[in-house]
Structures are given as C-alpha cells and as structure tokens.
C-alpha cells in the first residue's frame with residue numbers, strides 16, 4: 001500500500017477513527033437498551049493514542065471512561081468536564097487527593113481503602129465516588145466474594161463514600177463458560193445479600209470477551225468495553241458474531257535496502273537462519289524497537305505489494321530482514337504492511353499476535369513511542 005502519508009516515515013501506525021466510530025455504533029446497537037457503555041481506554045487507549053480516541057468517544061456519546069490510573073484519568077479530565085471516569089486499579093495513598101482534584105471514581109476492594117477515602121471526603125466536606133470490586137475467582141483485585149456483603153454494609157455506613165457501582169472481572173470469559181457462570185453466580189449472590197440493590201447502582205462484569213453472554217433478565221446494567229471497540233474480536237471463534245467490527249489499527253514500515261545474497265548465507269544475530277537458495281532480501285526500517293517483537297524471528301510475515309514475505313532470522317532493534325526473492329517488484333522505499341490489508345491479503349492483529357506467541361492486547365500495547373500514529377477517517381455526520 002503506497003499512501004501519501006509514507007513520505008518520511010520509517011514506521012507508523014494508522015488509526016482509522018471512522019472505523020472506530022462505526023464499531024462503537026455497532027456495539028451500542030447490539031447492547032440491550034439499559035446497558036451503559038464504559039469505554040476502557042487504559043494504556044494510551046490500547047496504544048491507539050488517548051486524545052483522538054477519547055475525543056471520538058465523547059462525540060459518539062459513551063457513558064463513562066475507565067482507565068488504569070489517575071494519570072490517565074487526569075488526561076481525560078483535561079479533555080472534558082463532567083464525564084464519569086472510573087479508575088480500575090487501586091490508588092496509592094498519596095494519589096487519593098487526585099480523586100477530588102479531577103472528580104474521579106475510585107475502585108475499592110478493602111475496608112482500609114474505604115476508611116482512607118471516607119476520611120478524605122470528610123476532611124473536604126464532600127463525598128468520594130467509589131465502585132466496589134468483588135473478586136469472584138480472578139484472584140486479583142476486589143474483596144473476596146464471601147466477604148463482600150460485610151464490606152457493602154460497612155460502605156453504606158461511611159457517610160463520605162458514595163457507592164456508584166459494583167463490579168467483578170471474569171478470568172476466563174473466552175475459554176470457560178462454566179467457570180464464568182460460577183463467577184456470575186458468586187457475584188449476584190454477594191449483591192443479593194445486600195438487598196435491596198440501590199437504584200442507579202452500576203452493576204457490571206463483562207468485558208469485550210463476555211458481552212455475548214449477557215442475558216436480558218440479569219441485573220447487569222453496564223459493560224466495560226476495551227479491545228472490541230478497536231475492531232479486534234477478542235477470540236476469533238467466540239460467539240461475537242452479532243457484533244461485526246472493523247480493524248482500527250494498522251502497522252506499517254518501509255524497505256530501506258535490498259540486496260542479493262548467495263545460498264548458504266547466515267542471516268542476522270546468532271545465525272538462526274541459513275539461506276536455502278540464492279536470495280533477494282529486503283531490510284525493513286523497523287525492528288523490536290518499534291514493536292516487531294523478537295518472537296517473530298523466523299516466524300512472522302509481512303505484506304509487500306500484496307504478497308506475503310517471510311521474516312528471516314532474528315528481528316533486530318531497528319531492522320528486520322525479509323525474503324523478497326518471490327516478490328521481484330519490491331524496491332527500496334516501498335511500503336510494507338506489518339498489520340493490516342494490502343491488496344487481497346491481510347495480516348490481522350490476531351494473526352500477528354499468534355505468530356508472536358502473545359495476545360492482541362499485548363501487541364497493541366507494545367507498539368513503541370518511536371512509531372508515529374497517523375489518524376485517518378474524519379468525522380462522519
């Protein structure tokens with residue numbers, strides 16, 4: 001793919017904001033009317049770049065933002081007042097006051113945190129918004145589900161805490177429906193012990209992997225959507241068929257050099273590949289310093305002139321070597337697709353991740369700062 005944007009770039013990511021917005025509309029249309037949409041934009045909006053993504057989410061009308069920490073939350077707050085922003089990770093004690101400064105909602109898992117935030121609220125004659133997280137089997141954040149009813153009662157008794165939501169997180173939504181159901185039941189049992197469930201309380205569990213398992217009569221009234229809105233179905237064979245999303249992210253580089261090497265030549269560090277024929281190789285102007293992980297050494301492929309070309313030998317920090325013997329049109333300066341479409345071929349984020357022995361979430365987070373994000377897709381009205 002030769003676009004006008006390639007001129008002086010050695011490696012870049014193209015972010016299609018129009019596709020992103022179409023994905024939002026499709027996900028929103030697939031959700032029951034009562035479901036609130038919590039847009040998860042942690043880690044620089046999964047590597048897509050927070051400001052343009054958040055702006056588009058604000059224009060499209062999501063209900064709430066969710067981020068990992070207060071620094072990310074502050075970035076969103078600077079872009080717009082009034083939007084609810086949920087911090088998903090525990091706060092460090094010295095960060096507590098930022099909840100007030102930026103009008104944020106905290107996630108709490110322990111009575112200690114609740115006491116701390118209640119004291120903060122009281123000392124400022126205000127209340128602190130919190131979501132209680134319940135650990136139903138993830139073994140990470142949250143109060144263990146059996147202890148949740150006690151903590152819920154304690155929260156109700158703390159005057160400066162305003163309980164806005166209760167949530168849990170599934171460990172195996174993609175792979176183990178039975179355990180996911182167990183987690184759902186543990187969560188609902190913990191909530192029921194606190195009857196009656198206050199009106200307006202946000203009750204959420206599902207992420208992108210789980211939204212298709214929502215049933216109409218459940219008390220869940222919000223979902224936390226991350227990966228899916230970026231157009232990567234979390235699991236290729238999950239039952240997400242009803243929400244068809246388009247890729248938002250594509251990843252590009254160039255050919256910096258082409259040369260011929262004789263059969264038998266060793267390629268790159270540690271000589272892990274030996275040419276089996278007289279070959280024409282191309283050096284790409286990107287390596288693991290850009291996000292082409294070393295796991296792709298001798299495994300990955302790239303698209304040049306719509307053709308798949310294999311990566312030879314170890315990926316290096318700034319350069320990657322590919323075989324273009326069967327792609328005689330390849331020239332110095334040509335554009336190369338690492339993730340995305342080129343002619344009739346496509347390398348999806350999922351394929352790239354599988355070859356790299358990782359998951360799409362990590363792939364998107366691993367595209368480094370050196371890689372310019374190029375935004376396309378002006379607002380559709």
Ligand SMILES: *Cc1c(COP(=O)(O)O)cnc(C)c1O
Pocket residue numbers: 040042088169206207208209224225226227228234
């Ligand atoms: C990151 C995250 C999500 C979003 O998950 P996706 O699979 O990307 O949709 C949801 N909930 C929590 C607690 C998270 O940390």
